[in-house]
Amino acid sequence: QVHLVESGGALVKPGGSLRLSCTASGFNFSEYYMAWIRQAPGKGLEWVAYMSGSDDYYFKHTESVKGRFTISRDNAKNSLFLQMNSLRVEDTAVYYCVRVSGGFWGQGALVTVSS
């Protein structure tokens, strides 16, 4: 069955960097759009970035993270990544790796930005 496992969450100081990883299994990873969705403490769900499966590797980031975060993927390793630079306190959230089609989510990775 579909399985998504995030890793890389941590406590980091404002201005710092972090790279989240998501390892996928149970489906043909290269065929699917993938996304990062985040949830700040006590708040709702917000899409962060998404990327197409293959061919053109089309991607888009939400406005608040443009120029700071970068989504990427390695289809040979069934992996999705989120490079987060210049982190801010307001980036504190649980970050979920999501297969856009079918509603499959990982368990989430906690990113805490605090001095």
Added chain:
Amino acid sequence: IEMTQSPSSLSASVGDRVTFTCQASQDITNYLNWYVQKPGKAPKLLIYDASIPETGVPSRFSGSGSGTHFTFTITSLQPEDIGTYYCQHYDHLPPTFGGGTKVEIE
């Protein structure tokens, strides 16, 4: 596309029929998911294509609607149904979410 859920929270008794809504800012035909999220857990898909239950979802959960107005119903509220329910469109990317409806037991 903006998704608006109402109410933001509700409290009902076990056995009650519970209904809440999701409004899209433009026509999304039936490209709508309903999720439930329990504290500390990832959202779990309950309904897709606005009205089709995911495998294994209890029959007391149902969804309806098309275009811009959607409804989620629990026909007989159970204690294990407490959580926050989110709608999410997938008419096109990005897949935006409603603000959630928190369901509690009286």
